[in-house]
Amino acid sequence: MRIPLANLLARNPLPKVSDLMKEVITASERIPELIALLEKGDQAGVERLAKEISVLEGKADDAKNAARSKMPVRLLMPVDRRDVLKLISEMDAIADCAEDVGVLLTIRPLTVPDGMESVLNLFVERVLETVREAAKLIDLIDDLVESGFSGPPAERVLEQSAILGRAEHEADKIQDQCAKVLFKEEADLPPVAVFMWTKVLNKIGDMANHAENVGDQFRLFVAG
Amino acid sequence: MEPMTIVLAFAAVAGLYMAWNIGANDVANAMGTSVGSGALTLRGAIIVAAIFEFGGAMLAGGTVTNTIRKGIVDVNAFGADPMVIAVGMTSCLFAAALWLNIATYAGWPVSTTHSIVGSVVGFGLIAGGFNAVNWGVMTKIVVSWVVSPLMGGVLGYMGFVFIKSRILNVDRPLLALRGWGPIMVFPIFAILTLSMLFKGLKPLKLDLDFGPAIGVAMLTGLLASIIAVPLLRRVARAASEDKDEHTYVAERVFLVLQVFTACFVAFAHGSNDVANAVGPMAAVFGAATGEVGAEVAVPHRVLLIGAVGIVVGLATYGYKIMDTVGKKITELTPSRGFAAEFGAATTIVLASKLGLPVSTTHTLVGAVIGVGFARGIGAINMRVVSGIVASWFITVPFTAILAAVLFMASRFVIH
Numbered sequence: 001m002r003i004p005l006a007n008l009l010a011r012n013p014l015p016k017v018s019d020l021m022k023e024v025i026t027a028s029e030r031i032p033e034l035i036a037l038l039e040k041g042d043q044a045g046v047e048r049l050a051k052e053i054s055v056l057e058g059k060a061d062d063a064k065n066a067a068r069s070k071m072p073v074r075l076l077m078p079v080d081r082r083d084v085l086k087l088i089s090e091m092d093a094i095a096d097c098a099e100d101v102g103v104l105l106t107i108r109p110l111t112v113p114d115g116m117e118s119v120l121n122l123f124v125e126r127v128l129e130t131v132r133e134a135a136k137l138i139d140l141i142d143d144l145v146e147s148g149f150s151g152p153p154a155e156r157v158l159e160q161s162a163i164l165g166r167a168e169h170e171a172d173k174i175q176d177q178c179a180k181v182l183f184k185e186e187a188d189l190p191p192v193a194v195f196m197w198t199k200v201l202n203k204i205g206d207m208a209n210h211a212e213n214v215g216d217q218f219r220l221f222v223a224g
Numbered sequence: 225m226e227p228m229t230i231v232l233a234f235a236a237v238a239g240l241y242m243a244w245n246i247g248a249n250d251v252a253n254a255m256g257t258s259v260g261s262g263a264l265t266l267r268g269a270i271i272v273a274a275i276f277e278f279g280g281a282m283l284a285g286g287t288v289t290n291t292i293r294k295g296i297v298d299v300n301a302f303g304a305d306p307m308v309i310a311v312g313m314t315s316c317l318f319a320a321a322l323w324l325n326i327a328t329y330a331g332w333p334v335s336t337t338h339s340i341v342g343s344v345v346g347f348g349l350i351a352g353g354f355n356a357v358n359w360g361v362m363t364k365i366v367v368s369w370v371v372s373p374l375m376g377g378v379l380g381y382m383g384f385v386f387i388k389s390r391i392l393n394v395d396r397p398l399l400a401l402r403g404w405g406p407i408m409v410f411p412i413f414a415i416l417t418l419s420m421l422f423k424g425l426k427p428l429k430l431d432l433d434f435g436p437a438i439g440v441a442m443l444t445g446l447l448a449s450i451i452a453v454p455l456l457r458r459v460a461r462a463a464s465e466d467k468d469e470h471t472y473v474a475e476r477v478f479l480v481l482q483v484f485t486a487c488f489v490a491f492a493h494g495s496n497d498v499a500n501a502v503g504p505m506a507a508v509f510g511a512a513t514g515e516v517g518a519e520v521a522v523p524h525r526v527l528l529i530g531a532v533g534i535v536v537g538l539a540t541y542g543y544k545i546m547d548t549v550g551k552k553i554t555e556l557t558p559s560r561g562f563a564a565e566f567g568a569a570t571t572i573v574l575a576s577k578l579g580l581p582v583s584t585t586h587t588l589v590g591a592v593i594g595v596g597f598a599r600g601i602g603a604i605n606m607r608v609v610s611g612i613v614a615s616w617f618i619t620v621p622f623t624a625i626l627a628a629v630l631f632m633a634s635r636f637v638i639h
Contacts, residue, residue, distance in 0.1 A: 151393025
């Protein structure tokens with residue numbers, strides 16, 4: 001049928017991004033549980049949960065592909081298509097890192113070094129806090145679209161990006177503390193364990209880094 | 225039966241079919257934005273379309289009708305036989321309607337305007353040779369096909385940027401709307417009135433010169449603004465301090481404003497597109513009564529055939545398409561629809577006043593894209609735009625050849 005106007009307006013792909021964020025949050029929220037099992041020394045539990053996180057990451061991948069498939073090249077959007085694709089891959093990277101943390105903990109069974117437990121718990125909590133702040137940004141998308149990417153919703157996005165940035169900075173500081181505790185114990189630990197712990201801490205920290213990048217993408221949306 | 229009577233009957237049928245096509249397809253595209261945003265119900269859209277399409281055709285459609293009737297081709301180049309024009313214009317109607325039917329079936333975004341202009345050129349080339357076509361007028365028409373979506377786009381863009389920065393994104397949108405609303409109502413009513421008055425109301429012998437027409441238009445616009453002031457004040461007073469509620473109510477006000485722009489669009493469409501069916505028919509009926517080149521008003525019975533065809537098209541098929549359009553474009557909020565419709569309608573009315581037959585749908589598409597560039601729309605499928613551009617290059621040559629072939633065939637049959 002010859003209906004150019006109906007064919008002209010495509011469905012807005014941005015709400016699909018919220019679906020992806022839900023999956024990313026679900027996968028990330030399992031990390032504190034994983035660390036708790038590790039601290040208890042329940043290796044079987046760690047293996048089981050790592051598998052679960054891997055399944056959740058698969059779901060996030062599905063959501064990512066669903067969001068991407070709604071963005072053909074010939075789509076005029078209020079934001080640059082490449083920026084949205086970058087946003088999607090940054091969100092997906094959070095879930096990827098969560099999966100990697102699980103995998104690292106199953107490759108070589110690790111024990112938590114003395115004195116690290118409390119600061120490790122705090123670190124994980126701060127990282128998750130950063131991811132949650134990123135999710136709040138995603139919730140602002142609808143308002144942004146409605147206001148034509150300007151006005152009060154745009155200001156709220158900038159404020160929230162700043163909050164997200166501070167949260168990531170806090171997580172960074174705790175990560176440094178974790179590393180300090182780790183290297184204080186380096187004489188008593190097998191070198192491979194130190195090596196693996198460094199990797200695990202970096203992976204957990206990367207979750208917060210990617211969450212912060214979500215904020216940077218939003219800054220670009222509002223700036224353009 | 226005399227050959228001329230048979231030709232007249234054929235012309236009436238072809239004109240009716242062309243008008244049906246316009247009613248079924250074009251009107252649905254023009255009114256779809258209002259149905260999609262919820263400004264008009266399906267029934268309301270059909271009633272508005274029927275009234276304002278007819279009004280636009282009767283009051284402001286004369287200039288475009290004349291361009292199609294004798295502006296594109298030089299009617300004196302066909303010799304003294306009125307049969308040539310009668311048969312030729314009937315062939316044009318059939319060629320254009322046939323092409324529209326094919327395009328509708330295939331889903332190509334072609335324009336009724338382009339179809340009829342193409343076929344008239346094809347007929348002119350065959351019947352009167354290269355010089356029978358008024359290439360100056362033709363160039364102006366083709367340029368207007370590019371310029372009108374662009375202008376609609378620029379007006380839509382500016383309209384939405386204005387709404388965004390002055391109304392939607394301030395602390396108290398309703399207070400802003402109370403101030404700006406009457407000012408926004410003014411141009412709608414002023415331009416509508418101006419296009420009706422300025423050499424428009426010929427059938428009623430009310431045509432005014434430019435000066436007095438502008439005066440009356442200003443007064444009408446001012447009157448509409450003054451009426452809008454207390455209405456908007458009441459809306460603004462009823463609202464609480466809540467920002468979200470303000471935005472919501474502001475969109476509701478745009479819903480009402482959009483009903484005005486919908487009337488505006490229907491009027492603009494009537495003034496421009498109804499001529500696609502009426503113009504060639506008027507030429508045939510003129511030839512039948514021996515008034516080939518003379519300056520005569522379009523006979524009322526011809527206008528009636530056009531109007532009836534459009535209303536029947538709307539009632540039998542248009543509501544279906546409008547329903548589809550309305551359901552598919554729900555993401556166009558009233559403020560966006562208002563900006564797009566205002567940009568498109570202003571452009572079309574201006575073009576009709578200049579005697580330039582432009583495509584309503586293409587202009588509206590341009591205006592919607594303009595709103596999109598102002599970051600007002602979630603996603604626009606630009607593939608449609610390339611389809612439209614492609615149809616520019618196919619429609620005119622195809623209908624030209626088809627009209628020429630039909631003309632030669634029917635001349636062969638008659639002789």
